[in-house]
Amino acid sequence: MACGDDPGEAASAAPGDGGSAGVGAVASGAGGEASTGGTAGTGGASGSGGADASGGSGAIAGAAGGGQPSDAGAGGAAGDFGSDWPSAAYPYDQMTPGNLVWSDEFEGTDLDETNWNVVNEAWEPNNELEFYTGRPENLRVEDGLLVIEAHREAYQGRDFTSARIHSADQREFQYGIVTARISLPDGGQGLWPAFWMMGENRYEGAGWPDAGEIDIMEHKGSEPDHVSGALHAPAYDTHGDYFATGSLQAEFHDYTLVWEPSSLQWYVDDELFETRTDAPPVFDSQRFFILLNLAVGGHFDGDPTDATVFPAQLRVDWVRVYQP
Helix, strand or coil: CCCCCCCCCCCCCCCCCCCCCCCCCECCCCCCCCCCCCCCCCCCCCCCCCCCCCCCCCCHHHHCCCCCCCCCCCCCECCCCCCCCCCCCCCHHHCCHHHEEEEECCCCCCCCCCCCEECCEECCHHHECEEECCCCCCEEEECCEEEEEEEEEEECCEEEEECEEECCCCCEEECEEEEEEEEECCCCCCEEEEEEEEEHHHHHCCCCCCCCEEEEEEECCCCCCEEEEEEEECCEEEEEEEECCCCCECCEEEEEEEEECCEEEEEECCEEEEEECCCCHHHHCCCEEEEEEEEEECCCCCCCCCCCCCCEEEEEEEEEEECC
16 A cells, blocks of 8 residues: 555554553564555446445355365465466356355454454554554454444544554465455545555565555545555556446445466456556565555545544455465
8 A cells, every 4th residue: 555665563562552452462564555656557437336244246255155264374375377267357256165265254353363463553654644553442343344443533642543454474375366345434535445465575674665565455535436456566666546436435345356477457346447467576476465454644645634534444344365
């Protein structure tokens, strides 16, 4: 989601936060972010999806319904990408439970710490304004959903709080279908939700954008009908835009990356809106981890105004990864 390098995230709890009933231990962070544009892709044109958190597009909703997949550990490179693997067509109708290598359905009442690390610090890059916490006010699992909630409040020297989680060293993948069913906040300008990935070597000394970044979905709160996807790497910065016929906010939609060797495709529900076949080698040389966050302010959509509505919620029904 981002532009520019960052100093790294704290590995210890923030002062004054020890009494909160948070959802998990604080972990090392997830590097820089990027949201600067490049060459715009083609836009889609659909507002399908609806507000129902259950289900999903095509057969993907049923693919996880037969039980959890086997534990894939930290993930890894996918199998043989042959002619049967989807590339040109929307892939979900070809997916079966056997292709599901990992998912988080956000069941129960606690965040699964075998999947996610929780960030706890004031975020510096991108001129953002929030303090990320693991407090239940900002991050919780309820009613089968992950809820990331931003507040306008004074906290640890910041005027806003929110949450950010990532799967580094927990769940990392190279290639496959990476998808999530998400409801975007409808609070207005200055809200910046994102579903994205960064290269595992971010923790091996690689700065931003050397590690590579894949933005599966990021959204400007001031543009209810618009989301974008992007790739960021050294000397490479490109993005594609999707415009719906109506608002994408406060409704659940599937946001999907189909990632094959030398090819990446972005979907909203069943609509392909961007394809890249010129990505640099960093996207074919390592595994990537997943991030979900709701930023407040910054260069992407500007700062909140008096009209921006808080609290604002990013809700996630599930995150799933399929491989051959």
